[in-house]
Amino acid sequence: MDKITILIADDHTLVRETWSFILNTDERFKVVAESGSGEEAVELARQMRPDVVIMDINLPGMNGIEATQLIRKYSPASKILGVSLHTQPTYARKMMQKGAMGYVTKNSSREEMFRAITEVQQGRRYICEEIKNILSEQVINGEDQSNGVNALSQREIEIIQFIKKGFSSKEIAESLDISVKTVEVHRYNVLKKLNLKNAAALVNYINNSQLEFE
Structure with missing residues (x-):
């Protein structure tokens, strides 16, 4: 079975190297490129056409939301998984609106990251448990999503x-x-x-x- 090829876009070198190491230890995945900026991520995605792009939202220059939109244009077959420290559902919503297939926070476990990658690669949307729990609390508490x-x-x-x-x-x-x-x-x-x-x-x-x- 072919491995899922992955591009990692994050502006922290240690984060990129850690994710790359962890993913490459799993026989299902192969990290083919790493990027520290949105512009570079777009260019690498255009050249390499990875199966999945792990996209941090807070990138210098072009942010991850903007980069997501361009990658969808230049490498439409690539599935994008948004990753961020942000736990507000609004960030997940904006990433999905721009073409991302999934969203996980940096609080997510390795197992959930693996699950998210395989889900989006197969064309299914994925929202991490942390965001889903926050959304559930907002519904229960009757919070108005049109404000705040x-x-x-x-x-x-x-x-x-x-x-x-x-x-x-x-x-x-x-x-x-x-x-x-x-x-x-x-x-x-x-x-x-x-x-x-x-x-x-x-x-x-x-x-x-x-x-x-x-």
């Missing part, structure tokens, strides 16, 4: 990341190559979704929140 952090778009999350670093609207606009007005619209939408009154409240929310905006 789960309603934030990827661009709004990017805006929050810049605000957390102390960037002004002008600096954010220059960094993202968009207008200051567009930044202000995003900031307004963030306040509305998080039910906050002003920028000071947003900064306080970001600094005190246990949520991951890195």
